[in-house]
Amino acid sequence: MGKQVIEPFLTVANYRFIEQQAHKILRALTTTKDKNVILAVRxxxxxxVIDSFTWSEEEEKVIQPLIDITDRTEGEAFLEQLTSYIVPFKTVEASKLKSLFKKEKKLKLPTLEEMDFQHISYLAWDDPGKLRRYMVIEQDSGFKALKGTFTHPSTKGICALCNQHSDVVRLTTSVKGEVPGTFTKHYNYICADSQLCNQQVTDIEKVRTFFDRVTK
Incomplete structure (x- = not known):
């Protein structure tokens, strides 16, 4: 009987969270010789990682080696093989982006050919001339879009998307109010560098909650 093939089952945010936890173990290994401390961190x-998620038996077997890594080389090898289990961000065409932002005149599009969809939890790009940011997440079988204007220069703060301390900009978004002709504005601080932000997102639900909150 052939070896069972496990389909990709990790979101990009799942992978980033596991990566974060691997670094936690590696820091413990390099900063203390106390076996009890290291055991406690493990x-x-x-x-x-294992007990807080609902993994299948086979999926858990894939992740389990994380707990026992003993050095950086082993940790990097584990994370490298884990990338084959990532479900990438759904590929999106330029025409689809135009339809998502159909009210936007002269929409500046990202260079999609250069996007690494296996390493992003959300798609984002800027139009520096207008100080405008465009953002897209997957929702159900499609996409959900958001646009806003951002301040310049950046400042230090906590990002509303990845919840990490970073260089942030204030993003202003607006939605139509209940009374015709009125708008509700939302102000949030998010990472100035959306690529860095994507590397720091460890919970995709927080990103979805952000989108839901500022589009209502």
Whole structure:
């Protein structure tokens, strides 16, 4: 009987979270010789990664080696093989982006050919001339779009998307109010560098919650 093939099952955010936890173990290994401390860190990681998610038996077998990594080389090898289990961001065509932002005149589009969809939780790009940011997430079988204007220069703060301390800009978005002709504005601080932000997103639900909150 042939070896069972496991289909990709990790979101990009799942992968980033596991990567974060691997670094937690590696930091413990390099900063202390106390076996009890290292054992405690491994236990915390196991609780956060294995016990807090609903994995199938086969999926858990893929992730389990994380708990036992002993050095950086082993950790990097584990993370490298884990990339084959990532479900990438759904490929989106330029025509689709235009339809998502159909009210936007002279929409500046990103260079989609240069996008690494296997490493982003959301798609974002800027029009620096207008100080405008465009953002897209997957929703159900399609996409959900958001646009806003951002301040310049950036400042230090907590990003509303990845929840990390970073260089942030204030993003202003607006939606139509209940009274015709009125608008509700939302102000949020998000990473100035959306590529860096994507590397720091470890919970896709927080990104979806952000989108839902500022589009209502």
């Amino acid at each position: 236990g915390i990681v196991k609780a956060d």
